[in-house]
Amino acid sequence: MPDSPSEEARAVPRDGAETVPPHERAVPRGGAETVPPGDTHAVTYDLAVIGAGSAGLAGAVVADRLGLRVALLDSSGEVGGQFYRHPAPALGAVRPEALHHDWDAFAGLRRELADSGVVHLAGHHVWTLARDGELWAVHAVTGADGDGERPVCVRARTVLFATGAGERQLPFPHWTLPGVVGAGGAQAMLKSGLALPGRRIVVAGSGPLLPAVAASLAAAGARVPAVVEASGYLRYARSPAALAANPRKLAEAATYGAALLRHRIPLRTRSAVTEVHGRDRVEGVTVCRLDRDWRPLPATAGRIDCDALAVGHGLVPQIELATGIGCATRRTDDGAYALVVDAFQETSVRGLWAAGETGGVGGAQLARVEGELAGIAAAARVRGQETHLRGSRARALRRRRARMRAFATAMARAHAPGRDWTEWLDDATDVCRCEEVTAGAVREAVRDYGARDARTVKLLTRAGMGWCQGRMCGAAVTCLASRAGTESAGEAPPPAPERRPLAAPVSLAALAALRPDGLPAEDEPHPE
Amino acid sequence: MTRHRSPAALVGAATESAFEITFDGRTLSALPGQSVAAALWSAGVLAWRTTRVGGRPRGAFCGIGQCYDCLATINGRPNRRACLVPARPGDAITTQEGEGHAGLAV
Ligand SMILES: Cc1cc2nc3c(=O)[nH]c(=O)nc-3n(C[C@H](O)[C@H](O)[C@H](O)COP(=O)(O)OP(=O)(O)OC[C@H]3O[C@@H](n4cnc5c(N)ncnc54)[C@H](O)[C@@H]3O)c2cc1C
Ligand code: FES
Numbered sequence: 001m002p003d004s005p006s007e008e009a010r011a012v013p014r015d016g017a018e019t020v021p022p023h024e025r026a027v028p029r030g031g032a033e034t035v036p037p038g039d040t041h042a043v044t045y046d047l048a049v050i051g052a053g054s055a056g057l058a059g060a061v062v063a064d065r066l067g068l069r070v071a072l073l074d075s076s077g078e079v080g081g082q083f084y085r086h087p088a089p090a091l092g093a094v095r096p097e098a099l100h101h102d103w104d105a106f107a108g109l110r111r112e113l114a115d116s117g118v119v120h121l122a123g124h125h126v127w128t129l130a131r132d133g134e135l136w137a138v139h140a141v142t143g144a145d146g147d148g149e150r151p152v153c154v155r156a157r158t159v160l161f162a163t164g165a166g167e168r169q170l171p172f173p174h175w176t177l178p179g180v181v182g183a184g185g186a187q188a189m190l191k192s193g194l195a196l197p198g199r200r201i202v203v204a205g206s207g208p209l210l211p212a213v214a215a216s217l218a219a220a221g222a223r224v225p226a227v228v229e230a231s232g233y234l235r236y237a238r239s240p241a242a243l244a245a246n247p248r249k250l251a252e253a254a255t256y257g258a259a260l261l262r263h264r265i266p267l268r269t270r271s272a273v274t275e276v277h278g279r280d281r282v283e284g285v286t287v288c289r290l291d292r293d294w295r296p297l298p299a300t301a302g303r304i305d306c307d308a309l310a311v312g313h314g315l316v317p318q319i320e321l322a323t324g325i326g327c328a329t330r331r332t333d334d335g336a337y338a339l340v341v342d343a344f345q346e347t348s349v350r351g352l353w354a355a356g357e358t359g360g361v362g363g364a365q366l367a368r369v370e371g372e373l374a375g376i377a378a379a380a381r382v383r384g385q386e387t388h389l390r391g392s393r394a395r396a397l398r399r400r401r402a403r404m405r406a407f408a409t410a411m412a413r414a415h416a417p418g419r420d421w422t423e424w425l426d427d428a429t430d431v432c433r434c435e436e437v438t439a440g441a442v443r444e445a446v447r448d449y450g451a452r453d454a455r456t457v458k459l460l461t462r463a464g465m466g467w468c469q470g471r472m473c474g475a476a477v478t479c480l481a482s483r484a485g486t487e488s489a490g491e492a493p494p495p496a497p498e499r500r501p502l503a504a505p506v507s508l509a510a511l512a513a514l515r516p517d518g519l520p521a522e523d524e525p526h527p528e
Numbered sequence: 529m530t531r532h533r534s535p536a537a538l539v540g541a542a543t544e545s546a547f548e549i550t551f552d553g554r555t556l557s558a559l560p561g562q563s564v565a566a567a568l569w570s571a572g573v574l575a576w577r578t579t580r581v582g583g584r585p586r587g588a589f590c591g592i593g594q595c596y597d598c599l600a601t602i603n604g605r606p607n608r609r610a611c612l613v614p615a616r617p618g619d620a621i622t623t624q625e626g627e628g629h630a631g632l633a634v
Binding site: 075077082087088089090091092093094095096098099144145147166167176178179180181182184185186187188189190192193194195196197198219220221280281308433434435436466467468471472 | 533534535536537538539540541542545559560561562563565566567569570574575579580581582584585586587588589590591592593594595596597599605608609611612613614
């Protein structure tokens with residue numbers, strides 16, 4: 001049984017601006033101090049967890065159990081992250097689990113959170129992290145969309161990055177038309193807002209998320225005329241060991257397969273949506289077969305009528321807070337960047353841990369395992385009890401992590417974008433949605449001005465300079481720039497991970513409130 | 529197996545507490561706890577912004593606060609991410625044109 005809505009309403013403040021949980025939950029361990037609303041920064045935490053998805057929740061509750069004073073920050077008003085997104089309590093859903101498998105695991109974590117001393121700071125958008133002597137200063141803006149007046153600074157001895165992932169988008173003609181939405185985005189809007197972008201929705205792109213999204217949309221009443229997957233699932237067969245070691249993943253895949261059958265949703269592999277049609281909104285899409293490098297085969301083009309398209313080409317770790325402070329990254333098998341972590345999830349910077357998608361995309365179960373491991377490791381460090389690291393629980397978690405990471409690698413290889421996808425991108429298409437920079441302009445910067453990476457393209461064209469700071473166009477721009485490099489120089493230059501100065505937008509007022517040492521001005525300790 | 533025809537029916541949401549908001553003067557219904565973007569989608573509205581350069585229509589794209597395509601003017605305040613801001617009874621949503629400062633004397 002899921003928790004009742006009223007329980008949920010108590011555990012999680014509903015309004016993002018109402019940031020501090022009720023007093024009874026905010027009593028930190030071993031301290032007589034309570035945390036009065038609006039003054040969270042008066043307390044020094046042992047661990048600040050950024051992100052309350054599977055990884056962050058698991059890390060926070062175990063660290064609390066092991067005696068740490070933990071703050072759990074998330075921009076959202078609800079815990080659960082992307083996988084366990086669910087309707088806000090006010091929607092009064094009595095069957096939130098209908099859109100999830102594995103809901104019990106989440107219900108368990110949420111109960112543990114409610115019973116713990118963890119201080120859940122909902123509606124906190126962390127925009128940067130700074131050193132503060134021996135401590136870390138975690139800076140956040142508050143409110144549903146970070147528009148609240150009050151900047152907040154949380155100080156902690158250690159930090160766990162559990163900020164999850166974003167969707168990788170590869171543009172195609174007319175992808176900016178209303179009705180074209182992210183595949184994960186459609187899933188998120190459905191899970192939390194009970195809304196659909198249309199009634200006939202084509203699901204396209206690449207990755208294991210697509211069948212899951214199609215199954216949810218269909219269960220919620222939409223018609224899904226096709227799931228269009230650019231890779232062939234046969235590619236998984238190249239990693240037989242990883243498949244054999246992860247029967248649960250196979251069962252999951254079979255479940256979605258069965259759901260597709262039940263809703264009579266055809267699955268088209270080695271195909272892509274190469275164009276969207278419609279005047280003011282989506283009216284149909286062109287689907288093409290692809291060769292093995294994702295080059296479209298025009299003779300195979302056919303039209304499918306629909307009123308929405310949910311599209312995404314896998315996920316990309318969201319790591320700017322960590323790279324901003326200098327944490328090392330690695331290139332993943334699908335060409336993204338993830339944080340480098342050690343056997344206990346610590347990044348290359350001592351005292352900073354990472355778990356879940358930030359260390360490489362691998363799904364909610366892996367995120368939970370890694371979060372717990374990171375929580376144990378942080379507790380061992382803070383309390384000087386390294387023996388925890390050799391305990392049977394930590395050993396079991398490490399074994400499960402190794403098994404699931406192997407599957408994640410197989411998945412990344414199977415769905416890595418093919419080299420020639422840019423062939424379906426005509427010059428008139430906007431690559432950068434914010435600044436409205438076309439593929440033609442990017443190609444010109446590459447061809448005529450010698451740009452070879454996203455950063456140079458950005459300076460020349462403004463692509464990636466808008467509101468989203470390149471989150472939507474980054475993958476595409478990098479491909480366009482490095483492809484040209486491949487053709488002229490014979491090999492692809494290694495594109496660097498993107499750096500964004502701010503992980504969340506900050507108002508000038510919030511910046512102005514910062515003292516020169518990087519701490520918010522209103523953050524003075526109160527006079528005795 | 530029962531066939532569910534709407535997302536709200538699927539999860540058994542309390543739809544009786546719906547309230548009204550307006551979009552460019554038109555009255556729409558929203559559910560408590562829905563974001564502004566979710567309420568607009570539920571009413572079949574997919575675009576509530578025009579771009580600065582091409583004046584093209586846009587609405588929610590990423591659904592999780594990362595793309596800023598869903599910027600709307602809510603109760604006179606421009607540049608709010610509609611996928612994050614919860615709808616409240618009586619909210620007046622208006623199409624945001626370009627920078628969203630058209631109504632300001634700057
Ligand atoms: C849009 C989207 C939809 C998805 N849907 C599914 C699905 O239906 N099924 C599935 O199997 N997988 C889905 N995934 C994959 C998902 O990433 C994993 O399954 C799982 O949620 C990973 O857990 P995590 O803890 O690593 O990250 P997440 O669950 O993503 O949790 C990260 C949390 O960090 C918070 N956060 C991020 N940045 C900040 C910041 N700067 N300040 C404060 N808080 C921050 C976010 O609000 C979020 O709650 C989806 C991914 C995306 C991007
Ligand atoms: S839809 Fe992307 S920010 Fe709202």
